[in-house]
Amino acid sequence: MTAGNYFTDIFKVAKSIAIGMGITMRYFIQHKKNLATVQYPRERDFIPPRHRGIHYLETEKCVMCWKCSEICPVECIYIEGTRGADGPLQGGYRGQKATLSKFTVDYTVCIFCGLCEEPCPPKCIYLGPGFDYHAxxxxxxxxxxxxxxxxxxxxxxxxxxxxxxxxxxxSEKKQREADEKAKAALAKAAQGAASPPK
Ligand code: SF4
Ligand code: SF4
Structure with missing residues (x-):
């Protein structure tokens, strides 16, 4: 490398740094009153209405149909509970037709695609404006x-x-049904034995 090339390279580097710093300063001065960033968490930026953030579930409306978890491409919705207005759970979360004991979303896997909102019959699960979920x-x-x-x-x-x-x-219900069946069969047999032969 000649001395001329050496100094040309130094000049080019210095020039590109000066151009970059010039752009930075221009933004700093022009946008000082209209900053593109906010001092989170003291300040909150505007969240667009279609933002897909942390899920929200209207528990009382959920009918536990599993449609949201079935459509989820990464299978990160876990639901457990019982169906029927008088489900057996004590202390669970009772919807119109379901008593939920578990309804979770795993945010290590969720890709915030919003697909889970689409098939929900009562439209009770949606991605809300929340975005701050950390651990x-x-x-x-x-x-x-x-x-x-x-x-x-x-x-x-x-x-x-x-x-x-x-x-x-x-299992109690099954046992009860089996007992009732056996009782009915016995009653039928007894009725047959009691009737006079034709
Ligand atoms: S937003 Fe997408 S990935 Fe996340 S739970 Fe819903 S369907 Fe699954
Ligand atoms: S699709 Fe809706 S109603 Fe069905 S389990 Fe999911 S949240 Fe509940």
């Missing part, structure tokens, strides 16, 4: 839409209890 641990990124809080170990204990309770109630 220091991946396990805390599962949001409980029933309480609008992080899904905790306590929530998990409740879901495990609800599962067992449902199984117990289902």
């Amino acid at each position: 220091t641990d991946r396990t805390l990124m599962e949001k409980n839409l029933l309480t609008d809080e992080v899904y905790t170990e306590e929530d998990e204990k409740f879901v495990l209890w609800a599962r067992e309770e449902n199984e117990r109630l289902i």
Whole structure:
């Protein structure tokens, strides 16, 4: 490399830095009164109405049809509970036709596509204006839409209890139905034995 080329390169670098700094200063002066950034969290920027942020669920309307979780491309919606107005859960979240024990979204996986909103019959799940959802641990990124809080170990204990309770109630119901059937069969047989032969 000749001395001439060496100094030409230095000049070019200095020129490009000066141009870059000039653009920065122009923006700094021109936009000082109209800044493109805000001092979050003290200030909040305008959120457009179509913004797809943190989910919101109108629990009382949910009919537990699983359509939102079925359409989710990354399968990050988890729903558990019972169907029917007089579902067995105590302390669960009762909608018109469902009692939910679990309704969570895993934000380590969700891509905020909004597809889950589309098939919902009562239109009770939607992506709201919220965007601030952070945690220091991946396990805390599962949001409980029933309480609008992080899904905790306590929530998990409740879901495990609800599962067992449902199984117990289902097996009790089956037993009751089987007993009734057996009783009806016995009554029919007794009626047959009591009637005089033709
Ligand atoms: S926004 Fe998309 S990825 Fe997130 S839960 Fe809904 S369907 Fe799934
Ligand atoms: S699609 Fe709507 S009604 Fe059905 S489970 Fe999801 S939120 Fe509930």
